[in-house]
Amino acid sequence: MTRTNGVLGRRGLRTGVEWSTPGAARARAARLVAEHRAQQREIIRNPHLSAAWARAAVRAPQLLAAVHEAIGPDVAVENTFLVVKWPSRTFEIPWHQDGIDARLELDPDRSVSAWLALSDATVSNGCLHAVPGSHHFGYLPFAPEDEHGAERGRADQASGFNSDKTTAFPLRAGTALLMDSRLLHRSGTNSSDGARVGLNVRYVAPGGIRRRDPQSPSPDPVTGTGW
Numbered sequence: 001m002t003r004t005n006g007v008l009g010r011r012g013l014r015t016g017v018e019w020s021t022p023g024a025a026r027a028r029a030a031r032l033v034a035e036h037r038a039q040q041r042e043i044i045r046n047p048h049l050s051a052a053w054a055r056a057a058v059r060a061p062q063l064l065a066a067v068h069e070a071i072g073p074d075v076a077v078e079n080t081f082l083v084v085k086w087p088s089r090t091f092e093i094p095w096h097q098d099g100i101d102a103r104l105e106l107d108p109d110r111s112v113s114a115w116l117a118l119s120d121a122t123v124s125n126g127c128l129h130a131v132p133g134s135h136h137f138g139y140l141p142f143a144p145e146d147e148h149g150a151e152r153g154r155a156d157q158a159s160g161f162n163s164d165k166t167t168a169f170p171l172r173a174g175t176a177l178l179m180d181s182r183l184l185h186r187s188g189t190n191s192s193d194g195a196r197v198g199l200n201v202r203y204v205a206p207g208g209i210r211r212r213d214p215q216s217p218s219p220d221p222v223t224g225t226g227w
């Protein structure tokens, strides 16, 4: 069923969805920071396929309930990215829409993305900023983003979206922001003295993948019988 305002309504987002207790999320963030500190890795791909904590996180009951409300009972994870923003390093994620890039296009009526805060995400450590309602623009032209290869399509500034309408979405550890796959969002540099850790998850319902790099791992079924 197509909904005029998309799967998450007029603003194209839902914030404050709980997926963990704050303490457990912060403890996991601390372990990940210790694990990756030596190499200062910023992006770890698809941890839900190899790490028990991420496999559990994408299945957190309250998070899944919100995903089901948006896209129905049959849900798979298309992709996850763990993003660590190390202190004192310039690292920004430019404007983009999660449902489209050089290797992927998702049906916005059968997909939704979630950003899970493992550490507290604040304006000073690089929380997400989004343009509420920007999903109404549809998918915008994009340029492949150099630093992350084809993983992120950078929304073309020339396409005329109004970034004056940007809102910051600080999140307490253990909560998540759900976004329409067309919602414009970015995140800034971490200017604090601690690492900021977040997990981006793309959920799809059956038929939700319009185009996809065949070399990507298969969608990982989470609930339902439609797979």
Ligand SMILES: O=C(O)CCC(=O)C(=O)O
Pocket (backbone or CB within 6 Å): 081, 083, 093, 098, 126, 127, 128, 185, 186, 187, 188, 198, 200
């Ligand atoms: O973690 C971040 O700072 C941004 C992540 C993001 O926007 C994404 O993975 O789509």
